[in-house]
Amino acid sequence: MYVPFSLARTRDDAQNKHFLARFFPKPRAKGPSDALGRRRFARARKFFSYYRPHLPLLAADLACALLVAATAVALPVCANYVTTRLLELQDTPEAIAQIITMGGVMLAILAVQVLAIFFVDYQGHVMGAKIEGAVRKELFEHCQKLSFSYYDRQRVGQLMSRITNDSLWLGELFHHGPEDLSIAALKFMGAMLVLAFIDPVLTALIGVLTPFAVIYALYFNERMNRALQRSKEQIARVNERVEDALAGIRVVQSFANETLETARFEKENARFVESRRDGYKSEAYFSVGAETFAQLVMVLVIVVGAVRILTAGLSVADMLTFLLCVAVLVDPVQRLANFVRLWQEGYTGFARAMELLEVAPDIADRPGAIDVPHMGGAIAFRDVSFRYGDEGPDVLRNLSLDIAPGEFVALVGPSGVGKSTLCALIPRFYDIHSGVITIDGRDVRDLTLASLRRGVGVVQQDVYLFSGTVAENLRYGRPDATDQEVVAAAKSANAHDFISALPNGYDTDIGQRGVKLSGGQKQRLTIARAFLKNPAILIFDEATSALDNESERAVQQALFELTRGRTTIVIAHRLSTVRHADRILVLTENGIGEEGTHDALMAADGLYAALHKVQASI
Known part of the structure; x- marks a missing residue:
C-alpha cells in the first residue's frame, strides 16, 4: 500500500x-x-x-570549503601583485624583498588550502559514510516492520537491491553535495569578481557563454537521470535473479539446470549493461560539454586578451592573472560535472529508498495499545472473515471458535481450507477483514505487537534456521538465556543428544538455513527454540510429513513435551500426530465441519473418519 x-x-x-x-x-x-x-x-x-545529527561537522566542512575557494582565488591575486611589482620596480632589492615576502604569503595560503582540502576530503567522507549507514539502517528497520502481506507481493532480491546497491552512492552524495556546490559557487563568484575588476569586457564575454553551458548541462542531466533510474531498476532484477538461483542451488543442480540459470542471468545482466550504456552516453555528452566550455573560455581569454594587450586595454600582468583566474573557473565546471554525476547516482537511489520507506506497514500498534506481560491463553474467534487482498475470495467466513487455556486443539482438513491462515491471524501476521479475535478477552488489535508475539510461539512448517551456531539459533527466542537454560530447552525438545554429537556441540556452525542438519534435527531445534521462548500459546504447523519414522517420533515426543501447560494449536498433516489432542477440528471450505476427540470423531464416521481411512490406505 x-x-x-x-x-x-x-x-x-x-x-x-x-x-x-x-x-x-x-x-x-x-x-x-x-x-x-x-x-x-x-x-x-x-x-x-539526515544532516541534523552532523550539523557541527557539516558546518566545519563548509567552512573548510570556503577556505578552499578563498585560497584558490587569492593565489592569482597574489600572482598579479608579484608580476605587477616586478614590472614596476624592475631588478631592485626592494622588489626582490617584496616578491620573496609575497612568496611566503602564498606558501601560507597554500598550507591553509592543503589543510582545508584534507579536512574536507577525510571528515566529509566520514560524515557521508555515517549518513549512508543511517539510511541503510532505517531501510532495514522499516523492512522488519512490514507485514507478511507486503512480502507476499515483493521479491527479496528487489528489496536487497534497495537496501544495498541503491544506497552505495548516498555517502558520496551527502558528502560532495554541499561541499562541491559551495566550493564551485564561491570559486566561480570570486574568480568572476576578480576578472570583472581586471577587465569587464572580457568578463562579460565569459558571462555570455555561461547560460548556454547551463542549458546544455540541464538537458543532459535529465537524460542521465532517466538512464540511471532504469539502471537501478535493472540491477535490482539482476540481484533478484542471483538471489533466486543461489538460494535454490540444490534444486538447480539436482535438475542439472545450471545452463538454464546462467542463460536467465545473462539475459538480465545484458539488459543492465544496456541500461548503463545509455547512462554513460549521456554522461559522456555532459562531460564533453563541460570540458569544451572550459577550453572555449581559455581560447577566448587568450585571443581577446592578446587583442586587448595590443590595443593597450590590458597589461601583460593582468593577462597572466586573467589566465590564472580562468584556471580557477575550470574547477567549478568540473565540480559541477562531478556533482551532477553523484546527484544522479545518489538521488535516484535515495528516491527508490524513499519509495520503500513510504510504504506504511499494514499491521501496526493501535493508539493506546497495551503491553501484556503474561497471557492466560484463552483464544476466541467471533464471526471472523479473512481474504488475501481486497479482491480475493474469502478464505475464512464468519468463523467462530473458542479455545480454553491449556487446551490442545488440532486442525485437520484438506489443503486450502484455511488451517495455516487461521493460525497466522492469532499473532496478527495478517489482520482480519471482519469480526474479532481475542486472547484472554482482549482484542488482539488492542495489544502491542511485541507483547502479543512474545506470548505466542510459532513453530512453522517451513523450518528456518539462521546462519551461525546451534546456541545462537536457540537463543533467538530469548537472547538473554543462560547456557543452562539453552541446554534444558534442548533436552526438552529431544535435541541435546544429537547436538552434543556435533563437532563443536552447541558452538557448531550449522550453515545457512541449517543446511548441515537433517530435517528432523532442524525441526527439533525449532521446537527447542520455542521451549526457550516459553510462550503461553503455541502454534505448531507440523512438518513431520516430510520426515522418516524415527525422526517423526522424536519430533512428536518433543512436541508433546512442549504442549504441557500451554494452549496449543497443531495443524496436522499426519493424523497420528493428534490422536491425543483434547479436541480435533475438521476444517472445510464452509468452516468447521465437525469437532471432537479422536475416538468420538472415529465413532461418528464422518469427515475425520474419512480422512483417517484415506491416510490408512496409503
Whole structure:
C-alpha cells in the first residue's frame, strides 16, 4: 500500500521541522499536482534531515570549503601583485624583498588550502559514510516492520537491491553535495569578481557563454537521470535473479539446470549493461560539454586578451592573472560535472529508498495499545472473515471458535481450507477483514505487537534456521538465556543428544538455513527454540510429513513435551500426530465441519473418519 511520506511519523523528523522549514517553504501546488508537490517537498525535507545529527561537522566542512575557494582565488591575486611589482620596480632589492615576502604569503595560503582540502576530503567522507549507514539502517528497520502481506507481493532480491546497491552512492552524495556546490559557487563568484575588476569586457564575454553551458548541462542531466533510474531498476532484477538461483542451488543442480540459470542471468545482466550504456552516453555528452566550455573560455581569454594587450586595454600582468583566474573557473565546471554525476547516482537511489520507506506497514500498534506481560491463553474467534487482498475470495467466513487455556486443539482438513491462515491471524501476521479475535478477552488489535508475539510461539512448517551456531539459533527466542537454560530447552525438545554429537556441540556452525542438519534435527531445534521462548500459546504447523519414522517420533515426543501447560494449536498433516489432542477440528471450505476427540470423531464416521481411512490406505 502506498501512502504519502510524513515527517510527523518519527521523533527525529519532528525535531527537524523548525530547522528545515526556513529553507524549504511548503509548496502551494493545487489540483492533480498537489500530491506530487507534497511528496517532493517531504522527500527534500527528509533528505536534509539526515544532516541534523552532523550539523557541527557539516558546518566545519563548509567552512573548510570556503577556505578552499578563498585560497584558490587569492593565489592569482597574489600572482598579479608579484608580476605587477616586478614590472614596476624592475631588478631592485626592494622588489626582490617584496616578491620573496609575497612568496611566503602564498606558501601560507597554500598550507591553509592543503589543510582545508584534507579536512574536507577525510571528515566529509566520514560524515557521508555515517549518513549512508543511517539510511541503510532505517531501510532495514522499516523492512522488519512490514507485514507478511507486503512480502507476499515483493521479491527479496528487489528489496536487497534497495537496501544495498541503491544506497552505495548516498555517502558520496551527502558528502560532495554541499561541499562541491559551495566550493564551485564561491570559486566561480570570486574568480568572476576578480576578472570583472581586471577587465569587464572580457568578463562579460565569459558571462555570455555561461547560460548556454547551463542549458546544455540541464538537458543532459535529465537524460542521465532517466538512464540511471532504469539502471537501478535493472540491477535490482539482476540481484533478484542471483538471489533466486543461489538460494535454490540444490534444486538447480539436482535438475542439472545450471545452463538454464546462467542463460536467465545473462539475459538480465545484458539488459543492465544496456541500461548503463545509455547512462554513460549521456554522461559522456555532459562531460564533453563541460570540458569544451572550459577550453572555449581559455581560447577566448587568450585571443581577446592578446587583442586587448595590443590595443593597450590590458597589461601583460593582468593577462597572466586573467589566465590564472580562468584556471580557477575550470574547477567549478568540473565540480559541477562531478556533482551532477553523484546527484544522479545518489538521488535516484535515495528516491527508490524513499519509495520503500513510504510504504506504511499494514499491521501496526493501535493508539493506546497495551503491553501484556503474561497471557492466560484463552483464544476466541467471533464471526471472523479473512481474504488475501481486497479482491480475493474469502478464505475464512464468519468463523467462530473458542479455545480454553491449556487446551490442545488440532486442525485437520484438506489443503486450502484455511488451517495455516487461521493460525497466522492469532499473532496478527495478517489482520482480519471482519469480526474479532481475542486472547484472554482482549482484542488482539488492542495489544502491542511485541507483547502479543512474545506470548505466542510459532513453530512453522517451513523450518528456518539462521546462519551461525546451534546456541545462537536457540537463543533467538530469548537472547538473554543462560547456557543452562539453552541446554534444558534442548533436552526438552529431544535435541541435546544429537547436538552434543556435533563437532563443536552447541558452538557448531550449522550453515545457512541449517543446511548441515537433517530435517528432523532442524525441526527439533525449532521446537527447542520455542521451549526457550516459553510462550503461553503455541502454534505448531507440523512438518513431520516430510520426515522418516524415527525422526517423526522424536519430533512428536518433543512436541508433546512442549504442549504441557500451554494452549496449543497443531495443524496436522499426519493424523497420528493428534490422536491425543483434547479436541480435533475438521476444517472445510464452509468452516468447521465437525469437532471432537479422536475416538468420538472415529465413532461418528464422518469427515475425520474419512480422512483417517484415506491416510490408512496409503
